[in-house]
Amino acid sequence: MKEKLVIYPGTFDPITNGHLSIINRALKIFDKMVIAILNNPQKAPLFSLKERTVMIQNVLKNQPRIEVDSFNGLLVDYVISKKTNVVIRGLRALSDFEYEFQMALMNRKLNREVQSIFLMTDYKWFYTSSTIIKEAASLGGDVSGLVPPVVCRKLKEKFGYA
C-alpha cells in the first residue's frame, strides 16, 4: 500500500509543545509528515527561517518519518508539489475555529483535491500559542514546559536572559 504523506504547515515561530503534540498524534494516522514552515518575511518572525528549521530538526532528530521543509506562495500548490493531498492543523480554543475554517475553505476553493484535517489540541496546550509564549519570554517569564528545552534556551538567548 502507498505510504500516506501529510503536510503540517505553519509559521512555527517557534515550535511549541502544542505543535509537538499534534505532530506525534498525526504520526499515528499518517506514515510520513512534512513540516512545512512558511517563509514569509512580511510576517516579521522572531526567528529566521534557518533558526526555525534548525530548532525543529533538533527537536525531532530521532523521527525518521518527518521531513522539515519550507514553502512560500500558496499552500495548496506546495501540497500538490509534494505529491499528496492532505493538510493537518491543530485546533485550540474557539478563537482558532474561525481562522482555520476560513483558511480551509479558501484552500478548498483554490484546489478541491486538497483536504484539511484537524486534530484537537491536547487540553494542556489549549490556551498556549507561539505568540503568547514569545510575549512572556520577552519579559523574562519562565516558559519551560511549554516549549522544548532547546527552544527555551533560544528564547532566552534572543531576549538576553541567557
Ligand code: PNS
Ligand atoms: O502557524 P500559522 O501562522 O497559523 O500558519 C498559517 C499558514 C502558514 C498555514 C497559512 O498562513 C498559509 O497556508 N499560508 C500560505 C499562503 C496561502 O496559501 N494562503 C491562502 C490560504 S489561506
